[in-house]
Amino acid sequence: MKKNKSKANTAAEKEFVFEFKAGKHNCVLKVPLQFPVQENISDLHGRLMLLHKIPCYIENGESVAPLNTKLHYFWIGTDPLTTLQQLPQTLCKPNWDEDFADVYHELIHSPASDTLLNLEHNYFVSISELISERDMEIKKLQERQAAEMDKVMHELGNTLSDQDVNAVASQHFDAQQVLENKWASELKQVTGIQKQEYQEWVIKLHQDLQKSTNSSQINEEIKVQPSQLSELADSGARMFEEQPQLEESFTIHLGAQLKTMHNLRLVRADVLDFCKHRRHGSGGAKLRRLQTALSLYSSSLCGLVLLVDNRVNSYSGIKRDFATVAKECTDFHFHCLEGQLEEVQQVVLYARAQRSKIPRNGCDDKSKNVERNPSNILPGEFYISRHSNLSEVHVVFHLCVDDNVRSGNITARDPAIMGLRNILKVCCTHDITTVTVPLLLVHDMSEEMTIPWCLKRAELVFKCVKGFMMEMASWDGGISRTVQFLVPKSISEEMFYQLSNMLPQIFRVSSTLTLTSKH
Secondary structure (H helix, E strand, C coil), X not given: CCCCHXXXXXXXXXXXXXXXXXXXXXXXXXXXXXXXXXXXXXXXXXXXXXHCCCCHHHHHCCCHHHHHHHHHHHHHCCCCCCCXXXXXXXXXXXXXXXXXXXXHHHHHCCCCHHHHHHHXXXXXXXXXXXXXXXXXXXXXXXXXXXXXXXXXXXXECCCECHHHHHHXXXXXXXXXXXXXXXXXXXXXXXXXXXXXXXXXXXXXXXXXXXXXXXXHHHHHHCCCCCCHHHHCHHHHHHHCCCCCEEEEEEEEEECCCCCEEXXXXXXXXXXXXXXXXXXXCCHHHHHHHHHHHHCCCCCCXXXXXXXXXXXXXXXXXXXXXXXXXXXCCCCCCCCCHHHHHHXXXXXXXXXXXXXXXXXXXXXXHHHHHHXXXXXXXXXXXXXXXXXXCCCCCCEEEEEECCHHHHCXXXXXXXHHHHHHHHHHHHHHHCCEEEEEEEXXXXXXXXXXXXXXXXXXXXXXXHHHHHHHHHHHHHHHCCCCCEEEEEECCCCXXXXXXXXXXXXXXXXXXXXXXXXXXXX
16 A cells, blocks of 8 residues: 655555454454555445455454454554554543343343342432432532521621622632532432442342252242332322323324334423433323333434533533432443543543644634634534433433524524434434424523514424435335434413324325323
């Protein structure tokens, strides 16, 4: 392979090595590649599989992950002589224990599933009680501080000066920080203990079930213990009545020649309703939790699109609300949200650094913005978090949008729309068969969002998503999927039914329409 002299400073040839097993044979693939790689990693992966006749079962089996991973690290490396071991440790560290995942998947599909769910729920109740205690203590502190500040302000100008007021305010702030840090540390410790206990118990139960041949002993070990989930199901349903949720369901067939059936839903609900567990759950809540657990390690995952700003954190707005919900229940399978966001931040910084080294002709406003804020993402870009502790969701797509989505003049080429397209493509390539999308590209309504504004925005999103779904056949070979269009709770019933009448017109629904109202 000849090198381009004009790019001698930015490109070099490096040998890519991948080892894999084919039956009892140990095989080694060695390929010279130009570094850094200037093409899509998935395309490069496919070409290597084809040109070097790597068996298809390697792609579908356990070796595909290492191959894709090594190609990815090869692609993002900074120096032509950099080895995989020298890349950032956070990128190379595995995100979960595959042995535990296999064991859990086997147990949740066995008679032990009820025991697992009850144990998880009891842990959830324990965390909820701790959070309630924390909130009460913080509230009492704030009330004491408010009363103290009132007295200080009353004496301002008499016996106290502005400096005295500032000193009291600073003391109050420090006291709140100390208390919040104390509770954050305690919650982190408790969730860590819960996760370790849970995983050890799951592994032990699996080992005992494999060793034991006494069916009565097995039944006793996995016997469903009384839990607050079952005891309070009926009383909780009476005590905490859910708000009505409007929903309309459609079945459509899309495709030029070979048509694929898809399910569409129009739902009026809060976006976090798909994430929250209820401490006093009803029978339906328990079934939803079971369904989420059964499909955790499957090819039928559920995703949710969450609209966020360009900062990768959980400090404000909907991001803070989502982080609060995610902390209410221990995640026994994946890293906590804060840990995942820290990894995303490092990857974003790393990617920006790599992108800045690629020579470009000219410089646009976006690239200038990235140079000023290397840790921020751009509108239309998104990052992904994985969860096992949410009510109906496994994967959350954090889609970056700006204030432009609140205007009435966005087009099909808007970054938010193109972000939805890329999200749907990820769903097709990563076994996410149900995805919930905010139809109006907002989570909350405001004064400028009139009925004409809503109808225009819904028509745009409907038409664009229809086009993206027609592309799905080329992405995944035509797999049936469910797309849920979510509208805010503040939408009136009249507006909801106008949108439900628009959907079948755009998607040309010919099947039976099902109207449900959940209470």
